[in-house]
Structures are given as structure tokens and as C-alpha cells.
Amino acid sequence: MKPFPRALAAVILLVAISAFASDQTPTVDWDTVAKIREEGLQRSEVMDIVGYMTDVLGARLTLSEDMKRAQAWAKDKMEKLGLTNVVVEPFMDYGAAWDNEYFSLHMLEPDYQPMVGFPLAHTAGTKGKVVCPAVIASDIQTKKDLDRYRGKLKGAAVLITPPFTLDMAALTQGVARRTPEEMKQMEEAVVPTPQRPATPPPPLNPDLLKPEEKLEFFRAEGAAVVLQCESGMPGAVRGFARPGTKDDKWSREKTLGTLPIVAVTPEHYNRMYRILKRNIPVKIEAEVRNRVGEKVEKAANVVGEFPGTDLADEVVMVGAHFDSWHASPGASDDAAGCAVALEAVRILKAIGVKPRRTIRLAFWGGEEQGLHGSREYVNAHFGNPKDPKAGIKPEYEKFSSYFNQDYGAGQFRGIYLQGNERVRRLFAAWMEPFRDFGLTTISIQSVGSTDHVSFDAAGLPGFQFIQDRIGGTAGHTNMDFFDTLRAEDLMKNAVVEAAFVYHAAMADQRIPRKQLK
Template identity: 40%
Template sequence: MRSRLVVALLALATRLSAQEPVDQATIARIKDEGLNRSQVGELFNHLTNVIGPRLTGSPAFKQAVEWSEARFRQFGLANVHTEAWLFGRGWTLEKLTLEITEPRYFPLVGYPEAWTPSTEGELLASPVYVGDWTPEQVRARKSELAGKIVLPWRPQTAFITQDRPQPTEHQQPVRIGAPPNVGTTGPVERREIGALMREVAAAAVLHPNQGQHGTIFALGNRNTPDDAVPSVILAAEHYNLIARMLQAGVPVKLRMNVQTRYYAADTNGYNVIAEIPGTDPRIGDEVVMVGAHLDSWHSATGATDNADASASLIEAARILKAASLQPRRTIRFALWGGEEQGLLGARAYVQQHLAGDANAQAREKFSVYFNHDPGTGPIYGWYLEENDAVGPIFDAWLEPLKDLGARRNIAGKIGSTDHLAFIAAGLPGFNTVQDYTDYDTRTHHTNTDFYERLKLDDLKQAAIVLATFAYQAAMREEKIPRAARPVP
């Protein structure tokens, strides 16, 4: 029975793909504007090199919000505004010194965790290695750790060495490589370390990470308590150097100074919203939405995660306006904050505008959400989230973009990004398929995620794909089909 159903669906998909209208002339105009008069390079440069890291709640994030609003207005979009939601205090790093001073001078590569507090001025101290101690031993020898720089992990021996593969038709992309902290955690569990270091009054704590060649994966917790011990992530090779010298009985001294600042005057996060209003009297109030997260982590400039997508989204909006297109439905653009802390901006938007009984009419008028996030390189297509009905539609829309490398939609799902907020509300949400070369091993949430990681031609292509799909969805006679709900 199931095999007959699959055959029938495939036959239907083939017919629908052949029938799905594709506005070749308008797509040619979109491509001409996006290839020959692109501004995406300037947008990307400003986000990465001028504004820099965009940790939600930080002054740089708010600068990015204001700049994005200004660009949308400059390009002629309507209803440009920000929407606030409760986030918590912001944070920035103001000074960092990390050095071995004895037995020989050696500068260290490291980065503080976000929201870590400052050290009490400059520390010049002998570090203590406790990677083999149990929690009970740590507490029993508290006097040896008070005011010291503590290394609570064994030397890092497992690394992220491969990027996730491109998924097959129904597979989700998964990160491959070393599982978290394999061969590294000692008797003390990671979740215990913060509280244990506070208990023994350590002056600072150093962590290794799973990056190689100086790559540091630096994140942090916005709910870090005020009395937390300052926490710095070292390049694995440098952490291991210190740990092994201490294990060998070599006296070591470190100079360390971490100065950070909290921002509590405004504890909101922000989304930036802009529109091209629909022109059809019948369906003009229906919405096609395109989004990307504007925020980043703090140790680099967030180029691949997610300045490339933010710049391409703004450029897609510019292309549609510059080409003087008049979509039937409203095309709404969103730049989210707080994605890195749990899709907070997108979830706040959905909760306010689309979720629950009070927003039933808005859900009825919502067609589709397109999200641009993880990966690098050009957009290959879309993860279809096992929504069989959209496959032939999106396949047809990719056809005129194949010369730009957009060639394949994938039936399966992808997680951990903003389209999930829309799917949770029962709405169609789709994320781009991209390449993962050097993404998991070198750039994703790391200190190497800089401007050089992207190619201008890929940014141009992404903007054209976003503009094309937004326009086609806005012009389609029907809204985008919703995924069939499982039968109880």
C-alpha cells in the first residue's frame, strides 16, 4: 500500500512541477540586477569589518540593528521598524592578556567565554592543574586553589577534524568529528566546573577546546552569575602545553588580565523588520517572509555565521525594489537577534504575531518563511522538511537558477536555526542548503570567522536565490502548501 502511495505522489509531483508557473522574464531581471549592480559586497564588508562581532545585547549588535534599518529605508522598503523582546544584559570584551612568563615567555592564544566577568586586575600566578582530581579532592584542597588560575581538564586529545557531509535526500546534516570533550573531561563533569570553581574561590579558569591549528570555539551563557569565575578558552595546543608542564613538575607562571563590561541599561533584544507591500487587492495582505539572524558570537566578525546571510537578505530586498517589481503578496524581511542563544528573536516574533488563538487569522494569511543560515558558499536549494507538496514547486523555481549553481532541494530536515520557530507554529518554514567546507572545523562559532571566508560571487548568488523565491512565492496563485499533519 505504501509503495503505491509513493508512486502516486511521485507522479503527482512530476505533473505539478511541469505545471508550476515560473516567471522567466522577471527572474532574468532579478539576475541582471543582482549580478551587474550588486551592493552585497559593501553590505557584507560593513557588517564584518566596520561593525564586527554582533553579540546580542552588545553595543555593536545595536549598531548593526540601526545600520540595517537605515539600509532598508535607503533601498525604499516600507514599514521599516524594530521589535523588542526581553533578552538580558549585554557584554563586551575590553582587554585580554594571556602569557606564560615562566619558565620562558610565550604568548597564548585564547578568548574569554561571553558574559564572563573581569579578573581582579592583572593576575601573575602559578596555575594549578586539577584535571585528575575528583570534586571531593578539589574541595579538600580548596586552600591550594583560592586565588589561583585553575586548569580543570585533562589535555585535549580529541578534535573536530571533519566538516559535516552534505546530506542525502532524507538525511539531516550532522556534525561529524570528535564528540564533545572525548578524552578530555576528568573526574569533574563540565556542568560542575563553574560552581566548583566559585566554591574554591579560584581567580580564573582555563579551558581547552576541540579546534585545531589555533581555532577556538568560543560561546558563553547570558545568564552567567555575577560571582562567576572568569573563564577563558585556550587553543588546545596551548592548554595542553601548560597542563603537561605542570604534570611534569615544571614550575609555570602566567600573566592574565581579562576586562569585560556588562550593559544593563537596555536589556532588550531586537529584530529588524521591513516590507515590500503586496499589490493584489485579494491577497495583498498575505505574507511571504524571508529571514536571517543578524547576531553573532564574539570572538570574530561572524562572517559565515551569519553576516553573509544578513547581507544577502538586505541585497535581495534591494534587488526587488531596484527592479521595480510589484509582488501580489507582501514580502516581509526579518533580521533576527538572539539566534545564537536559542532562536530567541524568531521565537519572540512568532509568539507575538503568529502563535496561539489570537493570531489564527494571521496564520491563515501567512504563506511561507524562507531562512538563510548555516553553511558557506552558494545556495544549492532548500531543505523541504519532508513537505512532499513543496518539492515540485521549489524544483520548478530552481530551474532558471541552475546556471548559478542552485541545483538541488533536499527532502529532509535541518535543525538549530530560525525556521524552526515557524514550523513549531504549524507554518511552512524552509532553510537553505549550502556547503559545509571548513564550516564546522574552522569558522562556525570560532575566532577565525572573518571576511576572507566568503566569496563575493557566492553572496551575489545567494541574494538572487532569495529574491527569486520570495518573488515567486508572492506571485503564486495559492499560498505555499503546508506539511500534512500525521494521522493520530
């Protein structure tokens, strides 16, 4: 290849950049960034915040008493920070509150062993301690399969999933940060990734039983407790809500009328399973006590504001989901994201900035069950042109952007543009002061599974950062505790988030929007 004159290359680059130019010339306020860095790196409170959330408050299942207590703390914390209009804002009828109060599981025969497990959310408890034989029924697929088990499950602990192969690599190798090749791949993607697979999944075999139909069979047969394993991670229990909860809206009657379902750690589950396969009886003892609310209640988000000045009616939002599953405090998923967002706003308060637009901090509820909190919030406050029920509110035009952290607790390495080419130059400029953090990658890709999607789906600019995977491996298990977090990563994230929110709040114009498809 012939050598290319540098000056010419520069001109071509400039032309190329201006062809892609967004509507505003990005400015970086280096003085304020310096203050943000100083406050966020030398006087950080992020680990204290996330430590309180995870150690003292604990798990935060949407619409549990635990979550209500945590939300009251969050409201108080935001008020103490000097935020205004702080509210615990209900967003939809969510069902009856559910909390686990006590759990124990033991193998009694052929050998004693305490077992690690956790009851699924919105299941019933046992009536005191139950001692029962374990029975494998993990091969039930269709109605015909049920016949083999009729009359054989009364008073039994039913093992309903096959044994789970352990992923030993996760234990022995740890999790690598993103490689330069991976970062390059993301950067070089030229079109946004579709958020849903292009080909719909094949239609289900109509004879296949739904999980809730199988459970109904076990209940009708008089089983005492259901045991399952959905984790291949050593030592980990992975368990969500009882199947069917979405349709029955977490009703008290359905919850109390179901069986206790316990997710068991793979080593312990597999051991029982292998013994039974040798035709040697296994006896277990279980006790589950859950508290179920008396009435249907609304789930809520917690929202507070740092009021703007000359553009106070325009809004820049930052946040994360405050709810977790119930087997651990959800340190990386997503107490970390909430702590980072809170710390970002704290930093801006501490250095005394006067934002032009209002900065609004949100701790969402109901994310784990389907982004409910953020979606209902967007519908109620901004509207959604694609949803006739939501309509378009006057605030829709006044909205600037939303920033989110929910891909674990690893540090920010860049940002996904969510298909919005018009923000590329803006974000590139805002990332410039953080090259030393390794915040260098801009990807046109669209990503899903968390709350920025609720904004994006309504045509509002909502963004998720590209994150290292450190600390994010324990999500949705009983092992997502404070110990998975790295202070350095979260401190940097709060600094970056503060700078993004600050620049978005100060820019001459709101963040440009992409065309709504």
C-alpha cells in the same frame, strides 16, 4: 532489462508527477529571473554589505552594546533601501548587556609567550592585571573529586579541561564542496529526517557535577581565573557563554559574582598543560575587562517590509540571524545569511518588481542561545497552534513562507522540503533557471538548528537551503571573518533567494502547508 518505450515512460512520469501535484501549477517568470540574475551577478552589493557588517560592525553578541550599534545600522540600511515599517522590535527580557572591552593573556614562566584566547560571554573580568600560577584541575567529575583541590587553588589560573587534540586535517586539506554522491543521498531520502534523536540520552549520573557547580567551587576556593579549551581546530578559540546563564537569565549580579573564564587556543592551552604535567611550574598573566549592563533589557529583531500590492496583507519572509558569538564577527555564521537576504530584497527593489504579497525581511536576535528571536516573533505575529500561550493570530492564515540561510556561507545546491511533499513541484520549477549554479537537489529531509525551525514548529512553511560547506568551518570560533567568504557563492545565493521570494510573492496561492503533527 527490456528497453522501455520512451513515450510510455513520459506518460508514467506525468501521472506520477500529478499524483504528487501540489495545489497550484508552478509558473516560472523567466523574464524577471533574467533581470534578477543580471542585477545580482553584474551589480551585486552583497560583499560590500557583508564587509561592512563584519569589518566595521564586528561581533554581534545578543544584547551587547556592539549588537545594538549593529542593529541601528541595519535599521538605517533597510530604510535607505526603501523598506517600510522598519523596526528594531524587542522580543523578550534577555538580561544585562555584556561586552568585552579588553583582553590579554601571556605565559610568563618557564618561557614567555603571548597567548590567544577570549573570555566567555557573561563572565566577570579580572581586577586589573593578575599574575598567577597555573594549576590543572581537569579531572573533576564528582563532589568527591573536589577534596583533592581544596585549599590549593587560591590565586591560581585553573585549567579545567583536558588538552584538546588538534584536527590537523582541517588545516591541511581544507573543506571539500559537496560531492555528487552526497547530493544523491539527500535527494533519495524518502522520509523526512527526525529533528531529534529517537532515543533519549541515558540519565546523567547524579553524582556528576554540573559545570556551574565546578565553577562555584573554584570561585569559593579563591581561584583568580579559569582557563579552558573547547576547540580542536588549529589556531581557533571556541567559547560560548558562562555555564548557567540560561537559568540566571544573564543577570548582572550572577555575571559579576562569577570568575573570569577564558577559552584558549589549543596549541597554547596544550603547551601549558604539558609543561605542568612535567611538574614544572607555569606562571601566567591575564587581564579581562568586561562591561556589564545595569539592568535587564529586552533583546530585539530588526524587521522591514517591501509592501505588496493586491495581496499586501499576505506575507513572504526572508532572513537570517544577525547575532553572533563574540570572538569574531560571525562572517559565515551568520552575517553572510543576513547580507544575502538584504541583497535579495535590494535586487527586487532595483529591478522594480511590484510584489503581490508583502515581502518581509528579518534579522533575528538570540539565535545562538536557542532561536529565541524567531520563535518569539512567530508566536507574537502569527501564533502557534501547539502553544496555548501563543494561540493563533489572524495573520497565521495570511502567512506564505519563510526562507533562511544559516548553514555557513557556501552556495545553495538545493533545498530541504522539511517533510512538506506538497512544495516539491513548486520548488523544482523555481530551481529550474539555476541548473547552471548547481542548484539541483530537492531533499524531503527536515533539518534543524536555525530559524526556519521556529516557523516549521508552528506549522508554517519555513525552509533552509542545502548549502556547500565552503566558508562555514570557522563558525563559533575567533576565526569567522570576512576572509572565509566567497563572493561568487554569496552573489548566487542572493539571486536564488530573490527568485524564490519573488515567485512566492507572486504565486496565485500561498505556499501549501504540511499537516501539523
